[in-house]
Amino acid sequence: MIDLYYWPTIPGRGEYVRLVLEAGGLAYRDVARLPVEEGGGIEPMAAIIEGRKGGFVPFAPPFIVDGGLLVSQTALCCAHVARRCGLVPTDPAGEAAALSIALTVMDLVSEVHDTHHPIAVSLRYEDQIDEARRRAADFRANRLPKFLSWSDNLIENNEHDSGWLVGRTMTYADLALFQTCRGLDHAFPNAMETAWPEAPKVKALARAIGDLASIAAYLASPRALPFNEDGIFRRYRDLDPA
Ligand SMILES: N[C@@H](CCC(=O)N[C@@H](CS)C(=O)NCC(=O)O)C(=O)O
Missing domain, CATH: 1.20.1050.10 (Glutathione S-transferase Yfyf (Class Pi); Chain A, domain 2)
Incomplete structure (x- = not known):
């Protein structure tokens, strides 16, 4: 089971990691989006970023925890997950x-x-x-x-x-x-x-x-958050005039 830590209300950079997890069919927990009673919410992510958990302290989400290993930086998270499910070149x-x-x-x-x-x-x-x-x-x-x-x-x-x-x-x-x-x-x-x-x-x-099939099913599911104007990809008419 891989734990993904990312802001719960935007697709943002976390979506890049989610897509690899989903395409690869790996079991994962989207920790900040889980209910507090299930060990979710922002607090577990904050505890890691603030160094209260010990071990390596990432600068910013997204990061993943796979077994005892913490990996941060989006591209590295994606590469790590991809290696676990064969979505990486072997040469x-x-x-x-x-x-x-x-x-x-x-x-x-x-x-x-x-x-x-x-x-x-x-x-x-x-x-x-x-x-x-x-x-x-x-x-x-x-x-x-x-x-x-x-x-x-x-x-x-x-x-x-x-x-x-x-x-x-x-x-x-x-x-x-x-x-x-x-x-x-x-x-x-x-x-x-x-x-x-x-x-x-x-x-x-x-x-x-x-x-x-894996991606279409994921994008149609409630696990996939729509783009919104709090995220990275925002639609502002002033920035993309007709
Ligand atoms: N280069 C990093 C950038 C990470 C990043 O900027 N994360 C944003 C959310 S998408 C964040 O929460 N930043 C907080 C901060 O920079 O203080 C990556 O690709 O993971």
């Missing part, structure tokens, strides 16, 4: 490529976050809206197309021509790209409408993952 080059992709995806996720909070996380969006507009304009014009075209080229150049990012089968890197596309479609529907035709391989990959 060293593929393993390195998958981790590089997952880390790059998480870099992009930080950039998405910074479109609505370019100055400070401690300030409200409304208090940094002018800067957010400028940041989002650059993200839409440059960073989003660069990311999608890089992803599309990876699939195009995969020597196995499998339709996946790395190797012959789906890995956690593909799941990370899938979730990012979902988030971008939510936050930047207008920019994505323009961007999608330039990334047909990514589109096909995202569709294939969405059609997987």
